[in-house]
Amino acid sequence: MPGFSLSAVVLAMALTACAARPGPETLDPIPSSLKDAKSITILAATDRAPAQVTPPVYGVDRGILSYEAITMLEKAPNGGPYPSVHSPDTDPSGDFVATERRALDETAFARHVASMQKKGGETIVIFVHGYNYSYQEAVFRLAQLSAEAGQTIIPVLFSWPSQASVAGYVADRDSTTFARDDLARLLVMLGRSRPGGRIAVVGHSMGAWLVMEALRQLRLEGENEVIAHLQVGLAAPDIDIDVFRKQAAAVGRLSSPLTVLVSADDRALAISSRLAGGRPRLGSMSVDDPRILDIVRSDGMRFIDITTMPASDGFNHDRFIAFAARYSDAARDGGLPDGIRQAGVYLLDTTGRVLSAPFTGAARIVAGSQ
Template sequence: MKNSSLSQSSDRFRALACWRRRAGSASLILLMALSGCAARPGPETLQPVVQPAGGPAPITLFAVTDRAPGAGTPPVPGSGRGDASYEQLMFQPRPKPAQKDGKVSGPDADPSKDFVTTGRRLMSAPAFDAEVARLARSRDKTIMVFVHGYNYNYQEAVFRVAQLSAETGEGAVPILFSWPSDARATGYLADRDGATYARDDLARLLIRLSEGHGERQIAVVGHSMGAWLVMETLRQLRLQGRGDVVDPLRVVLAAPDIDMDVFRRQSEVVGPLRTPMAVLVSSDDRVLGVSGSLSGGRLRVGNAPLNDPRLLAVAEQNGMRIFDITAVPATDALNHDRYIGFAARYAAAAEDHHGGGLRRAGTYLLDATGRILSSPFDAASRALGGS
């Protein structure tokens, strides 16, 4: 009888394992098919060249990473896990060609095509602190820390920050925090571990920026799995009693790859911030659809509909802003990078006389023309969401 039970349990385990393998394989095949076979920027794209004369204003950004050094030429951080290192990078934007209708083309799916690397230098931690402080002081700017998502190599993340900086204008000192992603479509679980590995280093970076720039605004933008890393780091800092670091931050979660129940628990610990946290959602985000399939069909925060009662409850209880950016153009069929287009629209809207309203807690919807509609957390929010 005992052997029969063990056999039945073993059969059930094998059947479950087989089902999970099939479901996971199907999801990953779909993701790889959607991603296509586009070439990724290699190390050579970060080889500095002579700066072209004229053209758009150059961009300077900083990178902090706990990736181990890679073997490419020129050397760039790879997918291995190491200690935090620092560098400064300079880029010259390439002029964007006009389209047939006379309009300038939007963000490119491969931002490495839009910039020329004109300088790189490794820095010590004190040199990094001093240079960021100098730029923040001399230009009176916000410091913006960007945390990339799943399946990114280092150079992709660097160019994404350059693109984000170009789209939003000269409003921040940009800093990339690059954690050790495997940069493979099949590396989802490995990337989750890599993001967890980086949590302490991101916490230390935010503490140092806060202590060195108390009079400055510090924005933290987490994309996809990077949003999970941001929330885990804020939770850790709050539990360590570092409300002095957490409370002043301006936090944006773009297409957050976070289980809805996990997000609720994280938010209960992090609590409301002085500037309401912004969460960017898109109900047709195909990457997050695959992520949900890999997670047993559980909804991810980033592709929740605007009228989802669980999302609304978390946002209302913690004074958040929820932006539905489904109508914002994406650069590819995955619909996972709409935050780039949203950043430019938000920056423009914040400049007009209605901009202050965008900083209040509530729900916001971008219509097909890019106009931003808003409502408080009440029955109107459900109407805004289409129910």
């Protein structure tokens, strides 16, 4: 449709006009006098180039793969107790303060992972953000998810050079292609440094396409041992359904079923579909679509419809946050049994409650605790 691209951008701007976005200053380390505050260390790998701003932060341009460790303290609201679950409709940078940033080389990065493992980290969780994300937004989002998962995970951010702009969709798509080799390199490095350990990879939106491309590349390169230890979750994947079927065929079945979170009323993916000439996006398809059922049967995957979960971004595109938070809260209360790993198609009821036990394993991948 002529002119649809412009109207889509206008709609996107209207939907996001009131959303607060953390600036570079939110990652400027400041001394903290918070007593007994919860400390979180985010390990970040990025192929963004440093931005020419003060304080320094990784920006929107493409660069070489770099690493850093960011120490953050979680702020208890008004001197009260720490929240067991953070609200998905608030800017997560308001809940945390950065107290230290340290640049690392690849060897030091691997040592940090090993050190966090010795301190109780059971699972490495790699978060790959989606379209229209700044570096600092991705850092704080992972801090939020990490705080809810507790001390059982080693949170790792892979941040590719998104333009952090609603008008940057095409540039972002190109940047995911640029970042494919670097994500594959990170997966190999972590897989070889921790043979037999659990590594979960969570890709959101356009980041899900990047995850699938990195897995495809690893399979074609014969890195089967690395893939064998991965647990993969795709949240609201912005992937053409036919492209996904090709990717899935190349990757093959995973040891733990690949989990896909879908939402039929995802407005961001509806826009993406229109921009793609009406081609359906994986993350907005109905779980009873014959193509989805065929993928589940042939590739042993797990599709979960989370349409009933709350969203906060106006696009209904970030429901994975509420889904992960619901699991984390219930797990602390002993409300869900241990993981069940079978493939299949699953639904939530109208209150957002889990209808069947197989949701447990899927939620744990997204929440980063399996």
